[in-house]
Amino acid sequence: MSGNVLYDAPGPKTRRLERIGSIVFAVILLGLLAWMVKGMADRGIFDDRWAVLTDPPKGQDAEDVWKSLVVTGLGATLKAAVVAAPLALVLAFVLAILRTSGIRVVRGVAISVIEVLRGLPVLLMMLFALLAFGLSSFQAVVIGLTLYNAAIVAEILRAGLAALPKGQAEAGTAIGLTRGQTLRLVQLPQVVRLMLPSLISQFVVLLKDSSLGFIVGYPELLNAMKTNYNFFGSDSRLPLFLVVAVVYLTVNITLSRLAVYIEKRLSSRGQKPVATGLATPNLGKTKV
DSSP, X not given: OOOOOSSOOOOHHHHHHHHHHHHHHHHHHHHHHHHHHHHHHXXXXXXXXXXXXXXXXXXXXXXXXXXXXXXXXXXXXXXXXXXXXXXHHHHHHHHHHHHTOSSHHHHHHHHHHHHHHHHSOHHHHHHHHHHHSOOOHHHHHHHHHHHHHHHHXXXXXXXXXXXXXXXXXXXXXXXXXXXXXXIIIIIHXXXXXXXXXXXXHHHHHHHHHGGGGGTTTOOSHXXXXXXXXXXXXXXXXXXXXXXXXXXXXXXXXXXXXXXXXXXXXXXXXXXXXXXXXXSXXXXXXXXX
């Protein structure tokens, strides 16, 4: 028996109109692209400014330009992200546990800390660490990324804990485990597995936020781009900008694809990840 459909299959006339519409849309899109390319050519976009990537002036080699961007700049960006991510995760675990504490005062303090950290801009935290404590630009970037993302990840973990059946905690208590042992041995391992795609997605945000280190003087990817176009002149801005954009897209899309892959793997094993919204999470129950 065939399943019900929401609408009838299109007939020959409708399919013909759809093909005509697709062709017209494609022609219009190609026309817009051609108009944009022509406008860029009229402004001299396709002149020798692109030589900065292959045969740069002022006695420099292309290897020097690419090394400063991909090795030095991207390396500094990844360094800050790699240091901040585990620190944010550890702090998030602490905040999430305190956030779910049975002691009202402890729970209230944890909620207040999370809300404050979520409400402050990342750049403001970096500047505060830099100016108030006299830390280095690297330390300021790491602290800003750690504090802000710890608050976000703590809410992700809290949503995961709320998604677990109450029988998990009751079973731990029944076999003689304390609340801390139940969290550490029973609940948190399941939460991390369920929320892993969301955690990876948040770490993509952390990596992108590392570009704010440009403002506090940290020599990350954007800072490396600025150094290059200050040296080679303003004509080199567009080529360098496009290279930096492609590098960011490559890294972030790779991490996003990793999150999708993990989500599919978990779904294939019958462990459905929990999709959360930090304000009003839509939580589902998992089978024990």
